[in-house]
Amino acid sequence: MKNQPNVVTLTLNPAIDQSLIIPGFQAGEVNRVESEQSDPGGKGVNVSCFLADLGVASTACGLLGIENSSMFEGMFLQKSISDAFVRLPGKTRVNIKIIDDKQHRITDVNFPGPVVRASDLQLLNSKLESLIAHHAWFVLSGSLPDGVPVDFYHNLILQLKHAGKKVLLDTSGPALAASLAAKPHVLKPNIVELEELLGKPLTSEKAVVSAARELIAGGIEKVVVSMGEQGAIFADSKQCLLAHLPATVVKSTVGAGDAMVAGLIASTQRNMLMADCARLATASAVGTLAELGPRLPAAAIIKSHVRQVTLREIP
Numbered sequence: 575m576k577n578q579p580n581v582v583t584l585t586l587n588p589a590i591d592q593s594l595i596i597p598g599f600q601a602g603e604v605n606r607v608e609s610e611q612s613d614p615g616g617k618g619v620n621v622s623c624f625l626a627d628l629g630v631a632s633t634a635c636g637l638l639g640i641e642n643s644s645m646f647e648g649m650f651l652q653k654s655i656s657d658a659f660v661r662l663p664g665k666t667r668v669n670i671k672i673i674d675d676k677q678h679r680i681t682d683v684n685f686p687g688p689v690v691r692a693s694d695l696q697l698l699n700s701k702l703e704s705l706i707a708h709h710a711w712f713v714l715s716g717s718l719p720d721g722v723p724v725d726f727y728h729n730l731i732l733q734l735k736h737a738g739k740k741v742l743l744d745t746s747g748p749a750l751a752a753s754l755a756a757k758p759h760v761l762k763p764n765i766v767e768l769e770e771l772l773g774k775p776l777t778s779e780k781a782v783v784s785a786a787r788e789l790i791a792g793g794i795e796k797v798v799v800s801m802g803e804q805g806a807i808f809a810d811s812k813q814c815l816l817a818h819l820p821a822t823v824v825k826s827t828v829g830a831g832d833a834m835v836a837g838l839i840a841s842t843q844r845n846m847l848m849a850d851c852a853r854l855a856t857a858s859a860v861g862t863l864a865e866l867g868p869r870l871p872a873a874a875i876i877k878s879h880v881r882q883v884t885l886r887e888i889p
Contacts, residue, residue, distance in 0.1 A: 577631045578631065578708070579631040579632050579633045579656050579708075579709065580631070580709055580710050580711060580843065581625065581630065581631070581632040581633070581709060581710075581711045581712075581713065581839055581843070582632065582633045582634075582635055582658070582702075582705050582709045582711070582712045582713065583618035583619070583621045583622045583625075583632055583633070583634050583635065583636075583713045583715060584618050584635050584636055584702075584712065584713065584714050584715065584730075585616040585617060585618030585619050585634065585635075585636035585637075585715060585716055586636050586637055586690075586698075586716065586717075586718055586719055586722055586726070587616060587636075587637075587667070587687055587716050587717045587718065587719040588614070588615065588616030588618075588619050588636055588637070588638060588646070588666050588667075588687075589615050589616050589666060589667045589668060589669040589684070589685075589687070590612055590613070590614060590615065590642065590645060590666060590667070590668045590669070591612065591613045591614075591615035591669050591671060591828065591867065592610065592611075592612045592668060592669070592670050592671065593610065593611045593612075593613070593671045593673055593826065593828075593866050593867070594607050594609075594610050594670065594671065594672050594673065595607065595608040595609045595610065595673050595675065596608060596672055596673070596674055597674060597675060597676040598674065598676045598677065599672050599674040599677070599679070599681065601681075611866050611867060612645070613645075613649075613866075613867035613868060614645045614646040614649045614868075615669065615828075615829070615867075615868060616636070616715075616716055617715035617716035617744060617831075617832050617835075618634065618635075618636060618713060618714075618715040618716060619634055619636075619646070619868065620715075620829045620832035620833070620836075620868040621713055621715055621832045621835050621836050621839070622634040622653075622655045623649070623653060623655070623868035623869060624829075624832060624833045624835075624836030624837075624858060624862065624868060624869075624870055625836045625839060625840060626653035626654060626655055627653075627836075627869060627870035628836060628837070628840040628854075628858065628870070628876075629840075630836075630839065630840045630843050631654065631655075631656070632655055632656070633655070633656040633657075633658050633705060633709060634650060634655050634656065634657060634658065634659065635658040635659060635660075635698075635701060635702065635705060636659050636660070636698075637659065637660055637662055637688075637690060637694060637698060637719070638659040638660070638661055638662065638666055639661075639662050639663075639664045639665040639666035639667075639687070639688050640661040640662060640663060640664070641663075641664060641665045642665045642666055643659075643661060643666065646659070646666070658701055658705060660694065660697045660698050660701055662688050662690070662694055663688065664688040665688065666687060666688075667684070667685045667686060667687035667688075668685045669682065669683070669684045669685065670682070670683040670684075670685075671683075671826070671828060673825070673826055673866075675825070678824075680826065680827065680828070686720070687719045687720075688719070689719070689720045689721045690719050690720065690721030690722050691721060692721075694721070695721075695722065695726075702730070706733075706734065706737050706739060709739070710739060710740060711739070711740045711741075711742070711839060711842065711843075712730075712734050712739055712740070712741050712742070713741075713742045713744070713835060713839060714727050714730065714731070714741065714742070714743050714744070714745065714758070715744045715745065715832065715835065716744070716745060717745065717746070717747075717749065718745075718749050724748050724749060724752045725752045725753075726749075727743060727745060727749055727752070727753040727756070728752050728753045728755065728756045729756075731743065731753060731756035731757070731758050732756050735756070735757075735759075740759045740760075740842070741758040741759050741760070742758060742759065742760040742761075742762065742835060742838065742839065743758035743760070743761055743762070744761075744762045744763075744831065744832075744835055746763070746767040746770065747767075747770065750763065750767060750770075750771055751771060754771070754789075754792075757792070757793040757794055758794060759794070759795045759796065760794070760795065760796045760797075760798070760838065761789060761794050761796070761797050761798070762797075762798045762799075762800070762831070762834065762835055762838065763797075763799060763800075764799070764800045764801070764802075764831060765782065765799060765800070765801045765802070765804075768782070768785055768799055772785055779804075779807075779816070779888070782799055782801070782807055783807060783809065783814055783888055785799075786799055786807055786809040786814070787809060787814070790809060790810060790811055795810060795811070796808070796809065796810045797809050797810075798834070798838060798855070800830075800831055800834055800859065802827075803820075803821075804818070805817050805818030805819070805856070806818075806834065806852070806855070806856055806859070807888075808848060808851065808852040808855070810848065812848075813848055813887060814887070814888040814889075815848060815849065815852050815885050815886065815887055815888065816885070816886045816888055817852040817853065817855070817856040817883055817884070817885055818856070818883070818884050818886075819856050819857065819860045819879060819882055819883045819884070820860075821860050821863045821864075822864075823863065823864040824863045824864070825863065825864055825865060825866055826863070826865075826866055827863060829862050829867075829868050830859045830860075830862055830863055831859070832868070833858040833859045833861065833862040833870065834855045834856070834858060834859040835855075836858055837851075837854040837855030837856070837857065837858035837859065838851060838855045840854060840858075841854050841855065849885055852883070852885060853880045853883040853885070854876075854880055856879075856883045857876050857879035857880040857882075857883055858870060858876065858879075860879055861875060861876050861879055
């Protein structure tokens with residue numbers, strides 16, 4: 575990739591995702607692994623990988639355990655992703671995903687990561703300050719590891735906005751609630767995360783749209799709500815769209831939201847209108863369902879998906 579990266583993805587809690595294919599998995603029984611695959615992951619790392627597949631250069635930043643960083647380093651080199659991670663003592667956590675394609679279930683077993691020290695955060699903040707001058711978009715993705723204060727994203731969003739940068743936030747729980755007042759430019763919760771944020775169920779399309787518009791009225795420029803098989807809502811102050819594309823093959827749902835984020839960011843780099851943004855983001859999310867690990871199918875398949883996305887404008 576020859577273009578200078580214009581996008582930074584931040585992953586504070588990366589993981590090595592070990593996917594085990596076990597048809598008919600049964601808890602408490604002896605299970606045989608049909609196949610396995612290990613991939614460097616974490617939400618921001620995934621976004622950088624998907625951006626690379628979409629032809630968009632990015633800089634990946636965050637906190638990485640030095641003892642098992644080689645898998646990440648190899649992937650960054652392979653995909654021409656600029657590596658700006660701060661190395662920590664110890665290992666990056668491992669997430670085990672047991673994929674049962676016979677019963678269509680995925681079981682997650684997530685290990686804890688290293689505890690982040692104040693000195694680690696100082697190094698990270700220094701690294702981010704050095705990146706601000708040369709990048710326009712910052713994607714803040716995923717959970718906060720132990721040792722990182724709950725208002726970390728909130729404070730960083732304010733810092734980035736003060737510097738004239740654009741911010742997309744994709745997190746959940748207390749980290750999301752604590753960040754809302756900072757008003758990121760783009761917010762991408764899934765339906766469960768949005769319900770948790772608002773403290774109420776959203777049982778209809780009208781309720782989801784109303785919630786998205788409430789967030790926009792509060793100062794967020796664009797809200798994208800992914801709803802699984804029901805599609806995704808794309809809303810800003812001017813319009814609201816429901817994008818939908820049925821998945822024909824689903825190997826794993828892991829990373830689909832991150833692929834949607836990558837599609838959103840890629841569309842900003844190409845100055846796309848909302849409708850085209852919704853098509854690319856939805857096509858990217860559905861495309862990764864047929865893959866294991868942070869990768870998209872061939873460009874021709876993504877283009878085919880883009881053409882098949884249905885859009886409905888919501889008044």
